[in-house]
Amino acid sequence: MEYPTLAFRKLPREHTALDQGCLYWLAIEQESDIRRLARQFLAALPSTQSTTLIAANGMLDAILEPIPSDKGPNRLRLFDIALDAAPLAVRHLLIELKRCIKTKGSLVLMVLPESAWSAIEDDEAASWLRQLSRWLHKSHCTLVVMNHGLSTIFDQDPVRMNAYMAGFATMQRQQGSITYQVQFWRNSLGVSAARTYQLEWHKQSFVGRELGLLDKSALHAPDHDQFLIQRSALQDIPSLSARWLVFEQAETLFNRALNAKAATVILAVNENRQVESLARMARRLRNACGSAIKIVVRELNACLRHRDQQLLLVSGANLIIPARTPGEHFLMLINSIQGQLWFRPASDDMEALMARLQPPQVRGLLQPSEFLATLDQVYETASGDISHQLVELQISSSLKPAQCLGQLSIRRFGDIATMIDGKLYLFLFACSAEGLEAALGNICKLPWTSLFSQRQLFQHPEQLPREIFAHSELPEDTAEADPVEHELDSPLEQPARTDLSPRRITLKLNESHDDVFGTA
The missing domain is CATH 3.40.50.2300 (Response regulator)
Known part of the structure; x- marks a missing residue:
């Protein structure tokens, strides 16, 4: 019997195959990896598979557009959920599935951000999962959840929650590799637990190899x-x-x-x-x-x-x-x-590898939409090789935006900033968390605490108010205030200069020091 799988190349089928009537959960750190995995999964499904895709925050187009027309199910039901409505949709998920899934053997893929599960309280997560898993089993419906973020609703009691799921795995970026950890996986081919793979994105799919005990x-x-x-x-x-x-x-x-x-x-x-x-x-x-x-x-x-x-x-x-x-x-x-x-x-x-580590060839102050597009480009190709810092800084109420920008010196390529509603958003390429204070000290001519009243860190551009960024522009008084200062890193780029040599000067005895050096 041919089972639907997550379509990882070079991973054993028993660790990726899906059984009917089961819930499989994948917690994925990076949004670009969710889009790729969802795309890979859908493209590999049989053409006759009855499939429903539920996504939030405008993810549908990003998942579906690159899939060739001759790949995947012939018919695909689509549901796009507004980001602020996602928690309510999750809370009433079972009601909605009963209403819209009528065909036995259906497959549902949900791609949701971590915030969508905030409506499920810790003390009701087990009951929510139990009712959901019972209905899935009764309806022969398979549900695959791809959660953006490593935190899940069953962190508090994983042993108890695992009883209601057939599989749970995580995907995250660590030191230049994509690590895929199968915490447990159950299907008709067997039961597996505690398996770790390294993945690479190659030819529109993830290719894996197991990290077992190496030959010593x-x-x-x-x-x-x-x-x-x-x-x-x-x-x-x-x-x-x-x-x-x-x-x-x-x-x-x-x-x-x-x-x-x-x-x-x-x-x-x-x-x-x-x-x-x-x-x-x-x-x-x-x-x-x-x-x-x-x-x-x-x-x-x-x-x-x-x-x-x-x-x-x-x-x-x-x-x-x-x-x-x-x-x-x-x-x-x-x-x-x-x-x-x-x-x-x-x-x-x-x-x-070197292309991933190369900073974008832009620096300084950008329009909010350009700032966000640059961040998306950086994080789309990131693989955990280097860390970046994304900071929101509240400009001090005693300063005008242009005055604040005049105290900034942004020299490195890849370091960019934008300004919205009295807040400066600063992105520092290839900057470790430990080096953030020093970096702010280098960028700000005055102590940064005298320019800004508050600081907030973001782990990913998806945490930014993207809708506001898309429809905002820089304040008019900052149009000419460019904080970029040119930096000459190589000795070959230093401007030519005339070497200085000493010249003898004879002073008369009646000349005073004030005559020579000037008075104070």
């Missing part, structure tokens, strides 16, 4: 205690023993390391222009040598930004050692990663 035989390879190091990375540390092989050039070291099985490879970086070539080396080493090789990058000068660090880590590095780390601490850190296995995905598509 490489840990006992003959070179497991060998160190291949670039001489500049030693700095003031002498070669410690015959196990330490020192190479003058990174390229020579790289060619030697291609045959390693479990050795430690230590590369040096002294300027961020070297990062992309080092990332390519790390990725090739990781793909060629496997998970047991240890790749370390030692920073000789403080040159790595957040984006640079994440690019190296996602590309295959186990460890980045900051500049000015004392020699004894350097050796202690090297010792701490011995026996470590690298679990991140090792894709060959370096160009796609």
Whole structure:
């Protein structure tokens, strides 16, 4: 018998197949992943499958438009729910399903934001799920819920809630990969629990591979205690023993390391222009040598930004050692990663990886609609490689908007701002949560607390008042107040200057200091 599945490629059918009369729940962190998974799922359904799609916040078009006309069910019933009406629709879901689902063997896909479940109180969630699951079983109707957000209505008592569902899984972005965790899954092919997969989006579908126990035989390879190091990375540390092989050039070291099985490879970086070539080396080493090789990058000068660090880590590095780390601490850190296995995905598509980490070539003050479109573009292609900060700042009541903008200096590409109703919305590309205070200090010429009275952080653009953004414009008095200041990052871009040389001046004894230097 052919069962409908979630249509993941290279995942076992028993972990993705759906039985009639059951409820399957997927909690998905990122909205773009929900759209892709819903699209993939619908496109793979048989043409004869009676299917209903329920979505909120205008998601229907985003899901359906890319599906080819010859894919999926011949007939698809559509229900679009207004965002503010979603909690009420969820509360009365069973009543609505009884009213509109009359065909046995029907399949219903619900794509809703996390806020839609706010109408279900903790103490009534079990009763709500129990009644829903009984009706689904009686009607031979399969319900698949794709929830935008990892929090669910059954967080309080997962064991009890799981009794009313046939499957629960989560999908989230972590350090350059999409992690799909099957908490439990039940169908006619069997029962599964606690399975984890890594996914990649390839040719309009998610492709998975399981993260099981890796082969640890490489840990006992003959070179497991060998160190291949670039001489500049030693700095003031002498070669410690015959196990330490020192190479003058990174390229020579790289060619030697291609045959390693479990050795430690230590590369040096002294300027961020070297990062992309080092990332390519790390990725090739990781793909060629496997998970047991240890790749370390030692920073000789403080040159790595957040984006640079994440690019190296996602590309295959186990460890980045900051500049000015004392020699004894350097050796202690090297010792701490011995026996470590690298679990991140090792894709060959370096160009796609670097494109994800490249900031949009725009900065400064934008119209609200342009600001939102730029954010959507960034988050659409994000995969957890780097973190960004999205901040709402309430402008102090003592300042006019133009005065506030005059105290901002936005220099980096990817850092953008807009202003609506006395609030500044600021997006900082490749900025960690720990670095937000420092970033605000760099952007604001005065202390940011003197310019703004309140601060609120958003995890995703979907939390913004999108309708307001779509119909707002910058205040007129801010049209000429552009907070962009040009930044010259490369020495090659510095303007030419005339070198100064000392010139002898003879002073007469009767000249006073005031005559020479001017009076105070």
